[in-house]
Amino acid sequence: MTQEGTATYEGTAPHPRRWAALGVLSISLLLVVMDMTILNVALPEIAADLRPGALELLWMVDVYSLVVAGLLVTVSSLGDRWGRKRLLLAGFAVFGLASAAVLFADSPAEVIAVRALLGVGGAMIMPSTLSMIRTLFSDPGERAKALGVWATMAALGGALGPIVGGLLLEAFSWHAAFLVNVPVMVVAVVAGLVLLPESRDPSPGRWDALGTVLSIAGMVGLVYAIKHLFTEGPTTETVVSGAVAAVCLVWFVRRCLGRPDPLLEVRLFRGGAFTSGTLAALTSSVGLAGAMLLLVQWMQLVEGYTPLQTGLAMLPLAATAAIFSPLAPGIAARIGARTVLAGGLAISAAGLALLGFVPLTYPWVATGAALVGVGMASLAVASAVIMAGAPVAKAGSAAAIEETSYEVGGALGVAVLGSIAAALYRAGLPADAGPEARESLSGALEAARALDAPALAVQAQTAFTESVGTACLYGGLVMFAAALAIWRLTPARLDLSAVQH
Known part of the structure; x- marks a missing residue:
């Protein structure tokens, strides 16, 4: 099952430059994930410089995820047909050119357009890294290790985004948050041309x-x-x-x-292991995205951290994820993939739920974040389960399903847990609090300063702190329920090192 100019399938000699190629894929993923979180740090400076309206500000944030979610299935299927290497290199080029285009963006609409183009590039890059790993590593044991590295880069990117963004904005304008992508993408294109093999579905239909x-x-x-x-x-x-x-x-x-030749191979869900891996990706994003957004706001608006200090404060999550993600496949080989997959999600759930039972102070937040990071390491096993559950010809479909799970889960987490926290926050305010105070904590702090009412600021911060703890508890309970479902769905004797297609 090979064709001229494509990567080999399982059962043949491993690609000689597979580990160097993994480096290219990992660094590109790191940068794309970082770019998602850097904007949160740069947004206040963008708003101060360009004066966008409320709707324009919303679209600056939303357009990236909307474009990525909309294109994941299409571009992944295109990669299966056109060539995964071609698609990935094209994604690098689009991402780099869109980042450079920010130099010419001097209005909110133009920044929104740049963010949309970055979404196109991100949609081409993210699933392509997964499908390329599926084709580069024909040995399931090596593939599991490679996916551990992939998961580590994803975790590090989320944590390093605010830190890198804070450092850049201390020395440069907000444009630097975009321009940092350009040299990395140039290197990625050159290295990809040399190191990455081409692969595609030999019978795409x-x-x-x-x-x-x-x-x-x-x-x-x-x-x-x-x-x-x-x-x-x-x-x-x-x-x-x-x-x-x-x-x-x-x-x-x-x-x-x-x-017979679907755009997305939804029949993959007939496998219990594939479904459990997808569920792990979805629910982990629900808990992580919602809780981290609330905790970042708590650190800045209640504890008074700067964006850079906030990024550094979240390092316990990145550190534990970086330590345990490469180890997760080896642990799964010893105690079983099902145990690591369900157990990891349960550990992350415990880290979030903990914050609903203890006073919300940074030592407890750091402890909870560290536990979440330990549990997130199991996502390396989730990726291995998902990719092992798909024939190599359908690697694009498997990657699209996993990345879509992360996108939808992140949107659900922010929406649902954010709404729960907002309702609890409003319920905790005094009855005479004005509409600005009820709208958000930042609105309450502004109103307190304008009215010279420090008591209102204290009441609002207390209400917000309590709402964050309770929302994290709910997020933890959702992840606990998912861990139980994953335990039931995943075959007890699933051995990733023995899976071949």
């Missing part, structure tokens, strides 16, 4: 144009509805968006099930 439209409309509609339903309520816009998403995605799945 006909391109499904209608399925492409359905997948893009469905995923964009779903993520948009999730983001706005819990913050704005069931407005006409969110209800229509959710309804369009439901119709398009149901139609898309039925179409994929009825075709």
Whole structure:
């Protein structure tokens, strides 16, 4: 099952430059994940410089994830057909050019356009790194180790984003948060040309144009509805968006099930192990994205940390994830993949739930974050389970499903846990608190300064702190429930080192 110019499939000699190629894939993933979190640090300076309206500011944040979610299925299928190396290198080029284009962006609309282009590049890069690992490492044991490195880079990218962003913004303008990508992408293109082999599906079938439209409309509609339903309520816009998403995605799945050459191989969910790995990716993102967003706000608005100090304060999570992610496949080989997958999610759940039972002070937050990082290491095993559950010809579909799980889970986490925290925060305010104070903690602090009412600031900070602890507890409970479901779904004797296709 090979074709001229493509990477070999399992059962053949391993690629001689596979570990060097993994370095290229890992560094590119690190940068893409960092870019997602750097914007949070740069946003205040962008707002001060360009004076965007509330809607424009919202689109600066939202457009990246909407584009990524909408394109993941399409570009992953395109990589299976056109060539995964070609798609990845094209993604590097788009990401680098979009980052350089920020030099010409002097209005909110132009920054939004740059963020959308970065989303196109990110959608091409993120699943391509996974599918390339699937084809580079034909030996399942080596593949599991490689995915451990991949998971480590993802964890480090999320933690290093605020730190790197804070350092850059202390010395340069907000443009530096984008321009830092350019030299890395130039190096990635050159190294990728030399080190990466080409691979594709040898029998891709006909391109499904209608399925492409359905997948893009469905995923964009779903993520948009999730983001706005819990913050704005069931407005006409969110209800229509959710309804369009439901119709398009149901139609898309039925179409994929009825075709011999589907755009996305949804039949992969027939395997319990594949489903459990996907569920782990989804629920870990729900808990992590929602809780980390709230904790970052707590550190800055209650504890008074700078963005750089906030990034450094989250290092316990990155450190434990970086230590344990490469070890997770070896631990799974000793005690079983099911134990590591479900147990890791349970450890992360315990780290979040802990914050609902203790006073919310930094030592406890650091302890909870460290536990979350230990548990997140099991996502290396989740990736191995997902990729092992797919034939190499369908590596793009498997990668698209995993990355989509992370995107949807992140949107759900921010929306649901953020909404829970907001409701609890408002309930904890005094009855005479004004609308600005009820809108957000930052609004309450501004109102307290304007009215010279320090008691209002203290009450708002106390209410917010309590709401964050309770929201983290709910996030932990969701992850505990998922850990139990994963334990039941994953075959007890699943051995990643023995899985071949």
